[in-house]
Amino acid sequence: MKKNTVSREVQLLSKKEAIQELQKLFLEIRKHDNLYYNNDSPEITDAEYDKLKLLNLAIEERFPELIKTKSPSKTVGGEPAVKFSRVRHTVPMLSLANIFNNDDIEKFLSRIRQELRLDFTSELEISVEPKIDGVSFSALYENGRLVLGSTRGNGSEGENITQNLKTIAGLPKILTSDLHPVPKILEIRGEVFINKNDFLKLNQEQKSKGSKLFANPRNAAAGSLRQIDPLITQSRNLRVFAYAWGTVENRTWDTQHSYLTCLKDWGVPVNPDTEICLTADRIKSVFRSISDMRGTLDYDIDGVVYKVNSVAYQMQIGALSKAPKWAVAHKFEAERASTVLKKIDIQVGRTGALTPVGRLQPINVGGVIVSNVTLHNESEIKRKDIREGDTVIIQRAGDVIPQIIKVVQEKRRQDTEPFSYPEQCPECQSTAICEEDEVVRRCTGGLACPAQAVERLKHFVSRNAFDIEGLGKNTIDDFYAQNRIKNPADIFTLELRDSLPHNLKPIRSNEGWGRTSAAKLFKAINERRTISLDRFLFALGIRHVGQETTKLLARKYKSIDMLQDQIAAATATATGKNSEEYLTLCNIKGIGEKIASGITSFFSSDQNQKIIMELQKQINIEPLTEVVNTNSFLTNKTVVFTGTLEKMSRTTAKNEAELKGARVSNSVSAKTDIVVAGQNAGSKARKATLLGIQIVSEDDYIQLINT
Numbered sequence: 282m283k284k285n286t287v288s289r290e291v292q293l294l295s296k297k298e299a300i301q302e303l304q305k306l307f308l309e310i311r312k313h314d315n316l317y318y319n320n321d322s323p324e325i326t327d328a329e330y331d332k333l334k335l336l337n338l339a340i341e342e343r344f345p346e347l348i349k350t351k352s353p354s355k356t357v358g359g360e361p362a363v364k365f366s367r368v369r370h371t372v373p374m375l376s377l378a379n380i381f382n383n384d385d386i387e388k389f390l391s392r393i394r395q396e397l398r399l400d401f402t403s404e405l406e407i408s409v410e411p412k413i414d415g416v417s418f419s420a421l422y423e424n425g426r427l428v429l430g431s432t433r434g435n436g437s438e439g440e441n442i443t444q445n446l447k448t449i450a451g452l453p454k455i456l457t458s459d460l461h462p463v464p465k466i467l468e469i470r471g472e473v474f475i476n477k478n479d480f481l482k483l484n485q486e487q488k489s490k491g492s493k494l495f496a497n498p499r500n501a502a503a504g505s506l507r508q509i510d511p512l513i514t515q516s517r518n519l520r521v522f523a524y525a526w527g528t529v530e531n532r533t534w535d536t537q538h539s540y541l542t543c544l545k546d547w548g549v550p551v552n553p554d555t556e557i558c559l560t561a562d563r564i565k566s567v568f569r570s571i572s573d574m575r576g577t578l579d580y581d582i583d584g585v586v587y588k589v590n591s592v593a594y595q596m597q598i599g600a601l602s603k604a605p606k607w608a609v610a611h612k613f614e615a616e617r618a619s620t621v622l623k624k625i626d627i628q629v630g631r632t633g634a635l636t637p638v639g640r641l642q643p644i645n646v647g648g649v650i651v652s653n654v655t656l657h658n659e660s661e662i663k664r665k666d667i668r669e670g671d672t673v674i675i676q677r678a679g680d681v682i683p684q685i686i687k688v689v690q691e692k693r694r695q696d697t698e699p700f701s702y703p704e705q706c707p708e709c710q711s712t713a714i715c716e717e718d719e720v721v722r723r724c725t726g727g728l729a730c731p732a733q734a735v736e737r738l739k740h741f742v743s744r745n746a747f748d749i750e751g752l753g754k755n756t757i758d759d760f761y762a763q764n765r766i767k768n769p770a771d772i773f774t775l776e777l778r779d780s781l782p783h784n785l786k787p788i789r790s791n792e793g794w795g796r797t798s799a800a801k802l803f804k805a806i807n808e809r810r811t812i813s814l815d816r817f818l819f820a821l822g823i824r825h826v827g828q829e830t831t832k833l834l835a836r837k838y839k840s841i842d843m844l845q846d847q848i849a850a851a852t853a854t855a856t857g858k859n860s861e862e863y864l865t866l867c868n869i870k871g872i873g874e875k876i877a878s879g880i881t882s883f884f885s886s887d888q889n890q891k892i893i894m895e896l897q898k899q900i901n902i903e904p905l906t907e908v909v910n911t912n913s914f915l916t917n918k919t920v921v922f923t924g925t926l927e928k929m930s931r932t933t934a935k936n937e938a939e940l941k942g943a944r945v946s947n948s949v950s951a952k953t954d955i956v957v958a959g960q961n962a963g964s965k966a967r968k969a970t971l972l973g974i975q976i977v978s979e980d981d982y983i984q985l986i987n988t
């Protein structure tokens with residue numbers, strides 16, 4: 282499937298549909314991953330599988346805010362699966378259950394004693410080990426030779442990283458010893474990590490190369506281990522600590538402690554701060570001391586692991602499906618520190634959202650220098666009464682961006698004032714409004730706002746708007762940066778300005794451009810000087826106004842002048858929302874108050890008016906030409922499409938319905954008359970069945986529109 286076909290389908294999705302579609306894809310891809318990797322019995326071809334992944338990616342590209350950490354594009358079974366082959370773990374690589382306080386230690390110990398039917402007087406050895414915050418690995422040795430390396434993956438399947446693992450200097454490629462014979466088959470397990478200093482150095486190099494920075498040492502280790510080129514892995518100075526085993530033939534140790542002794546003897550690095558404890562009190566005190574030395578260690582640890590020392594006991598106690606019952610991880614609390622909030626900056630995102638960012642007196646929190654914190658939104662600042670100049674407690678938990686936990690009231694200076702959140706966009710001074718059901722304040726400047734301009738221009742020339750060939754996203758980026766196109770009207774004066782003596786070099790002298798390509802672009806632009814009203818309105822990117830709404834508006838108001846007059850009357854301060862014009866707008870079927878407010882606030886902006894005026898000097902806006910058949914089976918019916926149509930695109934199918942006088946809706950409700958179900962129709966078709974709504978196939982539908 283071509284990417285274009287995918288994106289055309291995706292363009293038609295509403296956000297709600299996208300959420301459902303992503304959920305569906307998540308389950309489907311997971312199912313096929315499982316069939317393919319775990320059962321060796323795929324039900325679909327590789328190409329069909331790729332199609333699912335491509336669709337998932339396309340939806341995520343359009344709605345980046347919907348990307349979940351568990352998305353198929355992010356998780357194992359996603360991209361890495363393409364890079365590395367799979368390794369099945371003969372003995373599953375389980376994770377550990379977490380505990381969080383001293384009471385949990387007591388509970389853990391008494392549970393173990395119960396399982397083993399030991400009374401409180403009998404001895405129970407617990408191995409206490411720092412928990413490295415790195416990436417789990419498995420290294421299989423045959424006759425003492427490293428033959429296979431893998432990641433943990435999902436616990437039963439990992440990725441084959443043999444070549445990469447072999448580049449880690451600290452991990453022996455060959456195990457030998459006279460003291461402790463090496464088992465013929467031995468799978469050593471442990472953690473790959475990167476030192477804090479190496480992490481900082483690596484990020485400095487990344488920065489100077491203009492590459493992406495790693496959020497924390499664990500991410501850096503994971504990213505380095507999963508390089509396609511083992512030479513890159515080698516350059517990253519990765520380290521290992523081993524602490525467990527998987528498959529083993531003729532095990533020669535009977536405790537965790539003696540296993541660690543063997544590892545040391547074979548030259549495999551083990552954590553030096555491991556201790557055998559006999560009492561809960563001793564465990565607690567070791568936890569405290571490890572916790573205290575955390576900041577001074579070269580590497581990140583995120584807790585302490587307690588394991589029953591005796592292997593015989595471990596086997597007697599056994600495991601649950603996800604985790605062994607004979608071990609737990611005691612996690613540290615998130616790291617906190619106090620510092621001064623120097624300033625609150627408001628950033629304007631590409632979609633116009635105003636986001637507050639706190640600038641801190643830089644401070645070291647668990648080995649990472651923190652100088653910015655997220656303040657989430659306006660109401661969060663109000664709720665916590667966060668002021669510039671306040672002393673604040675910040676918290677960093679794992680790779681989460683640090684946040685402010687609270688303000689230290691006792692240290693508040695006398696001269697501070699509650700933060701007043703701007704009601705104007707700091708970039709363009711347009712009004713920034715907070716819609717009723719939203720926490721985010723947004724700039725209403727739209728095309729006139731420099732923070733949003735580039736994204737808006739890309740939308741302006743996109744396929745369903747002006748559809749200008751050759752004016753792609755990268756060209757818009759370039760031309761905006763070069764001051765060639767700053768607002769929509771500039772697109773249509775581009776050719777004229779390019780031929781004038783000019784302080785800019787002509788486009789044809791730009792890298793990658795020539796006389797022919799420049800001429801081709803000008804031609805493409807000129808071909809779009811006439812546009813239908815609905816497309817024009819869509820191009821403006823009015824908030825809450827999608828293609829369906831622009832059609833409704835174009836049908837109702839016929840011309841841009843009429844529309845502007847009517848909307849002006851609807852927003853007049855004297856009458857405003859009580860005006861006849863406002864009621865007319867809200868009464869258009871398919872337009873509610875929310876959409877109406879998007880429309881009125883857009884047209885009441887002087888800057889937007891100016892943009893439209895400038896455009897009108899360059900282009901012709903034509904009324905929407907549709908010959909609507911009002912005497913068809915579909916007339917006045919509400920139609921919903923679901924599933925994949927194979928004989929026509931969604932857009933065509935919708936247009937045809939509208940030309941028969943039907944209304945096309947995205948969701949099934951009691952008001953729906955007909956559901957057209959294509960291939961793999963999902964929840965919408967089910968809902969229609971429940972509601973007793975007529976469901977027709979694509980073929981039936983083609984018959985309907987042809988009669």
Ligand SMILES: [Zn+2]
Binds near residue numbers: 706707708709730
């Ligand atoms: Zn703005």
